[in-house]
Amino acid sequence: MRIDILTLLPELLAGPFSASIMKRAQDKKLVEIHFHNIRDYATNKHKNVDDYQYGGGAGMVMSIEPIVTIIEKLQHERTYDEVIYLTPDGVLLQQAICNDLSLKGNIMLLCGHYKGIDERIREHFITKEISIGSYVLSGGEIAAAVLTDAIVRLLPGVLNDETSALTDSFQDHLLSPPVYTRPPEFRGWKVPDVLLSGNFPNIEKWREDKALERTKDRRPDLLNKTQ
Ligand code: 6GU
Numbered sequence: 001m002r003i004d005i006l007t008l009l010p011e012l013l014a015g016p017f018s019a020s021i022m023k024r025a026q027d028k029k030l031v032e033i034h035f036h037n038i039r040d041y042a043t044n045k046h047k048n049v050d051d052y053q054y055g056g057g058a059g060m061v062m063s064i065e066p067i068v069t070i071i072e073k074l075q076h077e078r079t080y081d082e083v084i085y086l087t088p089d090g091v092l093l094q095q096a097i098c099n100d101l102s103l104k105g106n107i108m109l110l111c112g113h114y115k116g117i118d119e120r121i122r123e124h125f126i127t128k129e130i131s132i133g134s135y136v137l138s139g140g141e142i143a144a145a146v147l148t149d150a151i152v153r154l155l156p157g158v159l160n161d162e163t164s165a166l167t168d169s170f171q172d173h174l175l176s177p178p179v180y181t182r183p184p185e186f187r188g189w190k191v192p193d194v195l196l197s198g199n200f201p202n203i204e205k206w207r208e209d210k211a212l213e214r215t216k217d218r219r220p221d222l223l224n225k226t227q
Contacts, residue, residue, distance in 0.1 A: 001104065001155060002032045003148055004074055006067065007111040008049060009141050010035040016145040025158045033148065036074075041066035050114050059115035067110065067117060071125050074108060082127045083108045086140030086147065087116060090129035093147060095170035097130070101147075102154035109147065111140030173225045175218060177210035 007013060016022060017033055025031045042049050043065065050060035071083060081104035091097070101107060110117070110126070122129070132143040152158060154165050169176040180191040194206045215222055 002106045004034045004036060004108045005111065005144050006036050006038055006070055006108065007141055008038050008113055009139060010037050012141045013145055016149065021153055021158060022149060025152050025155065028157065030155050030157050031152050036070055038066050038070065041069045053115060061115050062113060062117040064118040064120055067121055071108065078106055080106045080108050083125050084128045084130055085110045085112060085122060085126045086143040087112045087129050088131050088136050090131040093130050093132045098150040098154060102151045109144045111144050113139045173222045174211045175214045177207040
């Protein structure tokens with residue numbers, strides 16, 4: 001898989017992809033992640049990438065030209081399955097969207113800034129618009145990093161334990177049950193007996209009960225999705 005990220009702040013994105021699972025996925029050639037600085041494609045003297053909005057109002061808008069130049073340059077080099085715009089007014093990101101995107105070959109991510117991008121880019125180039133939650137970030141970069149991480153960890157071979165992505169919270173519309181490790185008692189706080197019992201049917205039942213209890217308590221909205 002190849003992911004191209006169009007951004008005004010590539011330095012903000014370097015960190016999340018240079019450690020741990022994201023780094024290993026790239027080292028193992030399971031994914032290629034490329035950054036493109038939109039400012040490098042500005043043609044005006046001051047390398048401006050934004051402008052005042054027509055009709056007046058506070059806030060600048062990202063200009064159409066540098067973004068279209070880079071999208072078309074990349075599309076000329078290969079076919080893209082999706083051109084995704086990260087924006088607070090996009091569709092809310094869910095695990096199912098990540099699962100779907102993890103099956104694609106090439107995707108482009110465009111990070112928004114200021115008041116957003118010229119609407120004509122959305123009309124003519126963008127195939128999906130995604131938000132990562134009901135709050136406003138100062139730019140789309142962190143959202144692009146979140147989306148990329150959520151996709152890349154699903155690619156076959158990225159996680160050591162092949163089954164572990166399937167047992168994540170959300171894959172079955174349930175939150176994960178609590179987990180414990182050694183020691184069995186710390187400051188008098190004990191690990192639940194059932195987990196030490198070696199009785200696997202009981203352990204499985206306990207985990208299911210706890211997952212359901214936690215989901216009812218914290219995310220009852222997920223339960224409506226079961227089945
Ligand atoms: Cl994708 N971008 C920005 N700027 N804010 C957000 C977001 C994206 N998703 C939630 N808030």
